[in-house]
Amino acid sequence: MSSSFYESDDAVAQYLLFHYGTPEQICPLLPEARAACGFPARCVSESIKHLDLRQRNRALDLGCAVGRGSFELARYFDDVLGLDFSARFVDEAERMRRDRGATVRVPREGASFDEMKLALPEDVRGENIRFTRGDACDLSADLGTFDLVVMANLIDRLPDPAKCLARLPGLVHPGGWLVITSPYTWLEEYTPRDKWLEQGAGTLAGLRKHLAPGFTGHKVFDLPFLIREHRRKFQWSIAEVSLWQRR
């Protein structure tokens, strides 16, 4: 798997289901395995309840993929920007904003597929969201500042995570918040080994070191998530969620 994975048909179908599928669509066979479904929505709701948000003007969903986290942020913020490197993902996010639904074919077993109709929840809005293509390691200077930046499961997919972290103090205005989630699945196909933030002490320590000049660590907790490969096979991962306040 490499960054071109996120431009593939397989990734588009997998991520549309991951973001917009109901627990029954994602995991039809075993109800007790469904608690880890709905990660993009839980990521926003479980994080935001711990944040003392003084303003709710602008939020940035960095590495937004097909966009569900951005729609969830739009419940709380006047203006949301979803940014991702994958042109396919940004197109799908925008299509979801326009059509409020999509049909996907996802692997069932062998050469068989399940066709599923996915829908945005009726109570989320889209008119206050903009999706755009961009590189989290080379963000344009004119993005402005945000009350909240969310980086969900992005850090271990970047070629230069430290470069992205160094840009964050300029993106979050004083008193604003940063949410980073990741299962810390470091892979050399995405990140050269000498750029991994883990470096023996653990990724959280690496994050703390790089963020210390601009942010105060607030809270850390675990959030599991389930990505379907086929009807009987899933990636079950535990993201660590860390909340940081801009000084």
Ligand SMILES: C[S@@+](CC[C@H](N)C(=O)[O-])C[C@H]1O[C@@H](n2cnc3c(N)ncnc32)[C@H](O)[C@@H]1O
């Ligand atoms: C593991 S997915 C997580 C997506 C989403 N935040 C979620 O929680 O489902 C990683 C995402 O990061 C995006 N990505 C990878 N490299 C990037 C970069 N340099 N800049 C912005 N996005 C990037 C990928 O296209 C993909 O959408």
